[in-house]
Amino acid sequence: MINKKVNSVQEALDGVQDGMTIMLGGFGLCGIPENAIAELVIKETKELTCISNNAGVDDFGLGLLLQKRQIKKMISSYVGENAEFERQMLSGELDVELTPQGTLAEKCRAAQAGIPAFFTPAGYGTEVAEGKEVREFNGKPHIMELAYDADFAIVKAWKGDEAGNLIFKGTARNFNACMAGGAKITVAEVEELLPAGSLDPNEIHIPGIMVQRIFQGEKFEKRIEQRTVRQK
């Protein structure tokens, strides 16, 4: 067994430097690596390019990094829930690359899978296609998209083991499973870190080879963005 366990979030994020490109998992606030984000705030790492489907809310998730002006550029598909984000974007302080969600996911997966580029119909005929190669397949135009090239991927899983194997829960799998292994170094923060052999190999979503460092998060707030319920 090749042990990937590190003992702290500080150790997990060792080597994260100003100006780096970082993938961060999560959809909205669901499945975000909240302990690692809190540590990035403490580290005061600046000029970051963040690849993340969303940008958090004003006071949680990536919103915390935005408040401290640590992000130079955001690559996201939807940023509607964050007033500070919108302000920084419209004023030109923040560079934003809006990307169709499926394309964003596939650009992560392509990096994970060692595929430099792919063709997708998403965005053809729109602003997203500007400057991109177009080719027709089966009579339908597609645009070429490139795999991401990131320094770190920071993902969050439900359970993990010391070998770096990951299991996600519910819809918290989202971009976490696409980003793991898609950067030079992948850091996984898990709710529960178990000894190797504790997880059934049949149940693993992401094998440990995709993860360089794994740690158990100290606490998880797991904030809910839209609490919708029905009456009994």
Next chain:
Amino acid sequence: MLGKEEIAKRIAKEVKDRFYVNLGIGIPTLVANYVREDINVEFQSENGVLGMGPFPFEGEEDADIINAGKQTITTLAGASFFDSAFSFGMIRSQKVDLTILGAMEVAENGDIANWKIPGKMVKGMGGAMDLVASAENIIVAMMHVNKKGESKILKKCTLPLTGVGCVKKVVTELAVLEVTPQGFKLLERAPGVSVAHIIASTEAELIIEGEIPEMVID
């Protein structure tokens, strides 16, 4: 003139037995409440779930189980979870039978705009561009006119596009329109709304053939 719930009710009639359906945020989400109970349908949410159920009972919410609108949800028997790349894989490969989404503008050639108002509102396209570029069967739920009374059913979209030539049907508070190679065809009118009212509220030309029936809502 229909309210949002009634637009959803009318669209629910387009949902057929054994359909996998993706519902956008807003009016489309309401459609799930009105699908006939004697047919089998599975709802897909692009953040990674098939077999979405209703909202959870109070106290049973799970932060790890949400829909693409970030609302807490439940799952039904037969449900599954998957990652975002896989989710859009099933969308691009047309496994999803019906996509219902909102729009700010729709044009007579089937173009749709729903993600950006330059200089004003930039929330992003989310999964809409992938959905409209891939789906065969796209129904738009929207308001026919904006708050100023100006038509959102246009000859040509004025806002940045989400997709080109993709919309098949539009259901608004006033009418059901089909997008044909010749342009918008008026299929149905909302109860109590005249054809003249619909023409006056529509910037695009309408193809009108014979008597236009009233929508059946319930």
